[in-house]
Amino acid sequence: MSIGYSLNPVHCLQAAAVVGMLAAMTMPAQADNWRGWNVHPQGYPNSEALDSFVKEVTDKTDGRVKAKIFHNGVLGDQPDAIEQTRSGALNFANFNMGPMGPIVPETNVLSLPFLFKDIDAMHKVMDGEIGQRFADALERKNLIALSWFDSGARSVYNTKRAINEPEDMQGLKVRVMNNDLYVEMIDALGGNATPMAYGEVYQSLKTGVLDGAENNFPSFESSGHDEIAKYFSETEHLILPECLCIAKRSWDKLSDQDQRIVRQAALDAATLQRQLWQESSKQSREDVIAAGVEINEVDKPAFQAKMEPIYAAFVKKHPDLEPLLNDIRNAQ
Structure with missing residues (x-):
């Protein structure tokens, strides 16, 4: 006669659950892969700033967010990109406020001719409480404006x-x-x-x-x-100011920590973009005269x-x- 034993089904289920929990704890979290839109070519001030944003977000979230930017309008023109970002089909983009008017009526104020006396005045307005009002208006349309770029x-x-x-x-x-x-x-x-x-x-x-x-x-x-x-x-x-905007759907999925990282990366990108813009504007003016x-x-x-x-x-x-x-x- 052979001697055998049987496993308790309840114990089996408990053991499987423990194994599953341990596996989940040791497996890396799945990265959130972001796609971004930009109308400008590689090497343009905005493009360089966006490349910097992508790198900072990817590095400082330890790959929890892996961002990639598509330059030169290859994913469509700006009106299309606005709608894609609002819906979450695109995760982030750099938008000029000009074509934003039909979507966010408040931004039409920014399109009034000769509104700002100079570029420094525009920066002062957009970096303050008034800029936050525009950001609030964009958020109501599912766009989170994290920083303001220059467009000369x-x-x-x-x-x-x-x-x-x-x-x-x-x-x-x-x-x-x-x-x-x-x-x-x-x-x-x-x-x-x-x-x-x-x-x-x-x-x-x-x-x-x-x-x-x-x-x-x-x-x-x-x-x-x-x-x-x-x-x-x-x-x-x-x-006209431009925004570095994140899809609200993508923003809401981030942890508080990653939101802080993404916001700071956007502010750093704006600082870089403004510096590069000033240098590029001066150089482009000289180049077209030479041409x-x-x-x-x-x-x-x-x-x-x-x-x-x-x-x-x-x-x-x-x-x-x-x-x-x-x-x-x-x-x-």
Whole structure:
């Protein structure tokens, strides 16, 4: 006769549970793989700052968040990227506040021409309590704004002639970002505003579909627009902040510790971006002059005077935003 024994099923289950718990404790947590969007090419100030952000987040979370940034708009244009980030399909992105207006109405205030007296004034406003108000508005649309980037002062350039007075804009077909305020601005100056995706501007300038566009010096040069549009007039009509934004869905999944790491990485990226931007703007200005671009100052008060009806119409249409507008003016 053989002697045998049987295992208690309850004991087996308990042992399996203990083994499972020990395995879970010793296995590394699964990394959260983040995808980010950026419209600018590699080497651009924003791109370098975002690369720095990605590295800091990945390193300081010990790989709990593994971030990767896709440059040069390869994942779509900005309106698409805004929606993808809001939905969580993208985890983070660097957005200009111009095309944000249709999604976050408060940001339309930032698109009013000649709102900021200079770039330093914009930084002061956005880094303070007013900037937090904009961040709160973005959060209501599922975007967490962690820091504010620079995008310089935008001016008009074209293929036809130097622009000194508003009258010189008459009849020019000028590309603008997708925002009604920019259309109204160019129309008020006598030009024909044409909203268009940024990637289409070069060919449109080359073929004559457009006569001009408006942007800052680094973008003017890096996009190759300086090869075609040889007249750059320093209207400096827009000084627009940009945000480093995180999808709210991604933000909410982070622990408190990792939220602090990501926020600090975003602030560090903004500091780097502003420094690089200043250096890049100076260098790009010198480079386009060397490439044969004619740069001229304009009668800025004459341009500002043309904007008064736009301000009046804006306040009439958005009376709830008038206090915010006045606070920005007073903060300068």
